[in-house]
Amino acid sequence: MKNIALLGLTLIAGxxxxxxxxxxxxxxxxxxxKALEATVPSFNKLYPDVKVKIVDLGNQNVYDRGLAGCAAGGADLPDVYSVENGEAEVFWARFPDCFTDLTTLGASKYIKSFPAFKWTELSVGNKRYAMPWDSGPVVMFYRRDLYKQAGISPTSIKTWDDFIKAGQKVNAKFGGKVKMGVIGNGSDDEWFRMLANQNGCFYFDNDAKEVTINQAGCVDALNTVKKLMDAKLLSVGDWGGQITAFKKGDTATSMFGAWYEGTIRSNAPELSGKWGVYPMPAAKKGGVRAANLGGSALALPASSKNKEAAYAFIEHALATNEGQIAMLKQYGLVPSLLSAAKDPYVAQGQKYWGNQKVWKTILDTLGDVPAARGTQFFQEARQIMVVTQADFISGKFKTAREALDSAAKQISAATGLPVAK
Structure with missing residues (x-):
């Protein structure tokens, strides 16, 4: 009877x-x-007694308030915190006690469920401070109708030189009123980062020990950005401006991480059937046509008063096909969970995208993405590069190498890391 009673208590505890x-x-x-909202109904079927409140604070505000909360010892932080992979190491390095090591809650069993590169920036030694969410393989989202009117076939665009020739046709056809893209020049350096990553270059080396922004691949990337600007193929706009541009039909192409699929589809449902996808152009013929921009994770603040429910949500949303495919279907977040990539939905033609099998096109590039490390100094480096890029495009530097040598010295001074030889 005693053993039966103990068994009963164990079952109740379980x-x-x-x-x-x-x-x-x-x-x-x-x-x-919005994507996380899409996982709530299936989560509540499993956990009906947990009320989930998702707050959209905006990307920069989430980051800023996260830093402020950690600096204040975890005050006013949520139970689940969204963090971009490129910024994650800022938190682990500066506030090692601010977030819960998920291995203490059972996350070790998911180590092989995600690509190794997704864990790199989320781990410190054997501790894992966040669970991988989505990745951001870069592709070109293009307007089928505008390309057709300008006499452009996306299959003919294999290099950036091909892209420039296509852009010249767009300029000629639409009198310069439609551009081949929108760039956040002066507010972001996303085009530079995508092209640099494609070339196997980034702010820092993958050991996070040296500044590498003035290496050859980055020089080539910055030169390409200037070529595109000088050819008047890109308009300048911030995040909201880019959305306005594609809704109005002022841009024929949007280059972003694949998560932008959901941004286009949800903001411009009236353009269904008019969009398609093709791989980003290579730096040279036969070169890499892949990069990564963005990709996030979910972390659990140590100050959470309901860690059990918070971890259950993270686990359901990110470590199950059900959660990941719900977010892919409704909002285009590219799964990092390996098993989700094999879901039948990935191989289906998508109506919005002209029945193209866009997820196959997108996920087929993942294996070609060169590794890149954001490090804890990502924001410092990015801010320096935003100014450097704008200065180079405006003519303040004679060459891209001169501009990036200047950026490298500034990043080195700001981080204490040496410039690679």
Whole structure:
């Protein structure tokens, strides 16, 4: 009888652990926040006693308030925190006690469920401070109708030189009113980062020990950005400006990480059937046609009062095909979970995209993406590069190498890391 009683207590304890209750708050942004909302119904079927509150604070505000909360010892942080992979190491390095090591909650069993590169920036030694969410393989989203009117076949665009020739046709056809893309020049350096990553170059080396922004691949990337600007193929706009441009038909192409699929589809449902996807152009014939921009993770602040429910949500949203495919279907977040990439949905033609099998096109590039490390100094380096890029394009430097040598010295001074020889 004693053993039976103990068994009963164990079962009760187990059921309690498996059925968290209460309320959890999640901070996220834009499409990512909407995507998390898409996982709530299936989560609540499993955990009906957990109320999930998702707050869309905007990308920069989530980051800023996260830093402020960690600096204040975890004050006013949510139960689940969205963090971009490129910025994640800032938190682990500066505030090692701010987030929960997910291995203490059972995350070790998911190590091989995600690509190794997705864990790199989320781990410190054997501790894993966040679970991989989405990745951002870069592709070209293009307007089928505008390309056709300008006499352009996307299959003919294999290099950046090909892209420039196509852009000249667009300029000629539409009198310069339609551009081949929108760039955040002066507010972001996303085009430079995508092209640099494609060339196997980034702000820092993959050991996070040296500044590498003035290496050959980065020089080539910055030169290409200037060529595109000098040819008047790109308009300048911030995040909102880029959305406005594609809704109005002022841009024929949007180059972004594949998560932008959801941004286009949700903001411009009226353009269904008019969009398609092709791989980003290579620096040279036969070169790499892949890069990564963005990709996020979910972390659990140590100050959470409901860690059990918070981890259950993270686990359901990110470590199950159900959660990942729900976010892919509704909002275009590219799964990092390896098993989700094999889901039948990935191989289906998508109506919005002219029945193209866009997810196959996108996921086929993942294996070609060169590794890149954001490090804890990502934001410092990015801010320096945003100014450097704008200065180079405006003519303040004679060459891209001169501009990037200047950026490298500034990044080295700001981080204490030496410039690679």
């Amino acid at each position: 059921s309690t652990l498996a059925a968290p209750k209460g309320e959890i708050t999640i901070w996220s942004w834009d499409v990512a926040a």
